[in-house]
Amino acid sequence: MIDALPEKGVPAEQVLAELRELRGSDLPTHGGRLFAYVYDPALDGLDELARAAHAISSHVNGLDPTAFPSLLAMENALVGAAARLLGGSDGTVGSVTSGGTESLILAVKAARDAHPEISSPRLVIPSTAHAAFAKAAHYLRVELDVVPTKGLKADPQAMGAAVRPETVLVAASAPSYAHGVVDPIPEIAALAAERGVRFHVDACFGGWILPYLRRLGADLPDFDLSVPGVTSISVDLHKYAYAPKGVSVLLHRDEALRRPQYFAYADWPGYTMINPIISSTRSGGPIAAAVATLRSIGDAGYRDLAVSVQEAVSILAAAVTETDGVRLYAPAETSVVCLASDGVDLFVLADELAARGWHTQPQMAYGDFPPTIHLTVTASVRATAPSFAADLKSAVSSARARGPVEIPQLPPLTPEMITPELIASLAEGLGLGGGDFSQMAAVNSILNAAPPALREALLTGFLSLLQRPTAL
Structure with missing residues (x-):
């Protein structure tokens, strides 16, 4: 726990060490294994230049x-x-x-x-x-x-x-x-x-x-x-x-x-x-x-990075196509690989991929659209993409063995019924009380089954639960 306003100032090196320790709990922003939120070109020296x-x-x-x-x-x-x-x-x-x-x-x-x-x-x-x-x-x-x-x-x-x-x-x-x-x-x-x-x-x-x-x-x-x-x-x-x-x-x-x-x-x-x-x-x-950043990379550099993205997308799409249990949901024509289930629980699959170091973005069902897994592909993924196929097959196999996640029995809920007490109880029952978000299949399954307005209320309540001051 960090006190942002200590009685006396803290030495600079200690402050930086504390920040580095906090960052240690984050998902990796570099290395081509996080398929959302960050964009990594894998160019030496670019981070230092930008800083x-x-x-x-x-x-x-x-x-x-x-x-x-x-x-x-x-x-x-x-x-x-x-x-x-x-x-x-x-x-x-x-x-x-x-x-x-x-x-x-x-x-x-x-x-x-x-x-x-x-x-x-x-x-x-x-x-x-x-x-x-x-x-x-x-x-x-x-x-x-x-x-x-x-x-x-x-x-x-x-x-x-x-x-x-x-x-x-x-x-x-x-x-x-x-x-x-x-x-x-x-x-x-x-x-x-x-x-x-x-x-x-x-x-x-x-x-x-x-x-x-x-x-x-x-x-x-x-x-x-x-x-x-x-x-x-x-x-x-x-x-x-x-x-x-x-x-x-x-x-x-x-x-x-x-x-x-x-x-x-x-x-x-x-x-x-x-x-x-x-x-x-x-x-x-x-x-x-x-x-x-733009001046360092230049037009020709961006073309080269696009080549890396294009090659990575092709490798990942082929891995999905060749793996029983999943399928491409959309043509892999740009910088996205979007996959759907062909016999496995996608939310369990997302957890299994995360356990193997691949962090994806599950997407809920919408209208006639089924649940999907979204992969934003950046240039850094070109180096890691060849190893994705084996891990995907392994993760699908494990997800199939685990079977669909069991959704906890919940009373009928409406957005108006979502209270801080209910959210705290749900979070504790789903194992989120300690801040461990590595097993999200049950959570995502509940959200997927909820109508959009209820899903919004649940997530708003959960985010509000997380955003509390550490010390007063």
Whole structure:
């Protein structure tokens, strides 16, 4: 247990030792065995460079670019690089944000605020769109119209039919996070333009690798600002640009489209607040680290990293195809391998893979979609992928021997019935009381069986249970 405010200061070396000890309980961020949350290019010296660049600008405040023009120059450089990669033109403008969720919230805000005459604005998305759109709609009081997909891809005709006079934005994915599938962007863009509605492409997840995969011959549809009707696009640099966490870029086709994204307020005694993004004060550290990362790797380097990802995806997909008990759920066309069960309990399988050092991301059933296991494949996985096949077969064999997990008998529950006491009791009964999260099959099975609203309440309660001060 750490006391963040001791009576007397602690020596620097002790503080660092304590932090390293805490980090020892985390999943590995490097080494190509964690298939979610982190993006590892396996490039020697890149971490040290990013840390040094972060330190140079960590105390620079992005609140006022006239006070810190260095940060303005770096942000403009990142926006320019993203625009060149993603089909931008001379009029393309953009902003650097803290991540994909902020980029999507701002895309929705810009669309909403462009139409002050619409009292009940609406957002149209396919059911495979990222949950951050739902967060944006919730925060911004925009009605969300979720359109069923045709297979794993957005259905252009259905999305066009969902557009109403109150619709301010249509959005789709390149690719979708869950399955790694690129939506038919040109068709949706054409329908949105025909109806006079903005169209945002969420390329937060794969926007920095899709252009390179296309250069390598991948058969992927056009998806960026070069497509007529696409008015904005977002891409996270802390994903396949391999920058440290906290950097995304939101691009707009022109300045007029971006203008409603800003927030300004002068009707108070202090300074006039003017913000292009949600935060006001923000550190220049992540932005400097991103610039250093991009300049160090370069365009040719990103192409080489995409080759490694492409090869790793091919190896992992072949391993899934050749293993009885599992199957590919989606075509492995981008940087995702998504597998479904062909006779084993997927949640038990995820635990068995974790026991062998492979950390995956289980995904719950949704509508007609079965539970799946998601693998985000980064360049570092190329070195470890050949050993995955044997471990997958072993894990499937063990999962088959264990059989489906037994779900504890629970009373009928509704979201309103979820209390801190109930959550604490469930966590203790499922073996989570001590903070050991290595055996999650029972938990995931319960969540999978719960309707979405109940699942949200259960997870909210559990996260609230975890986020308690260690000492008062």
